[in-house]
Amino acid sequence: MKNHQLSSITSTILVLALALVLAFAAVSCGSEKEEIGKIGVVVSIVPLAEFVDNIGGENVDASVMVPPGASPHTYEPSPSQLVAVSKAKVFVKAGSGVQFELTWMDKIIDINSSMLVIDSSKRVMIMGNDPHIWLSPLNAKIMVENICDGLIAADPENESYYVQNRDEYLRQLDELDDEISESLEGVENRVFMVFHPAWGYFARAYGLEQIAIEIEGKEPSAKDIANLIEEALERNIKVVFASPQFNQQSARTIADEIGGIVVSIDPLAKDYITNMHTVLGYLVQELK
Secondary structure (H helix, E strand, O other): OOHHHHHHHHHHHHHHHHHHHHHHHOOOOOOHHHHHOOEEEEEOOHHHHHHHHHHHHHHEEEEEOOOOOOOOOOOOOOHHHHHHHHHOOEEEEOOOOOHHHHHHHHHHHHHOOOOEEEEOOOOOOOEOOEOOHHHOHHHHHHHHHHHHHHHHHHOHHHHHHHHHHHHHHHHHHHHHHHHHHHHHOOOOOOEEEEOOOOOHHHHHHOOOEEEEOOEOOEOOOHHHHHHHHHHHHHOOOOEEEEOOOOOOHHHHHHHHHHOOEEEEOOOOOOOHHHHHHHHHHHHHHHHO
């Protein structure tokens, strides 16, 4: 049986399991979120929870479908996560082609058709098949504005609170953008190598070039690795960046051959601004 058939069966089983769990949950007096007066917000990936928390503050209770360390390309939600979806008032999706959303959004909407779905990618210029729009702070600002608009639509009584939080977070993102631009301004070697091509929007925003080891979602062949090693040597690349969600063996092989090192950078870290500072530090060190 093919993988997609297995995935479909698994999805059906999870939805059926959800129905059973909801039958028991129906006898309760109400969810904990309702009791504490917070808006239940579910997001697909971790960085979106960071944006929601910064805008919604004490008014929201955000939960994440794809947990830290898991891959959005393969993750399947648990029945308890689908129960959270059934009780949520708002769902925030990246909207840029994240595989988890492509696989699960229709089922998620079926579970809770009354839930407001916020597409955080509105007005973001999508680049090819790259879903990682949040990794450009310029895009992150647009996403934050979209999320704020959605929270206001869901909870208009607290509009001023959300707008105040949004403006403060946008200020922090402006500072981040300025720092990245200034730190990379004098860098001559503007090429970096990564395993998973997650950093294309970041590269576009700051005039860099990303060389990806993974090819169309597949591990590179021996010939591909040989070509990447040759290119890394020609372009004086000494660091190979890898993501914790993926196998790092190919990255280690290339790093060994070029006398370099593998550095892990996480495109799905929650503390967005701190994570981007960390990535910037690694890049400046590599590109100088």
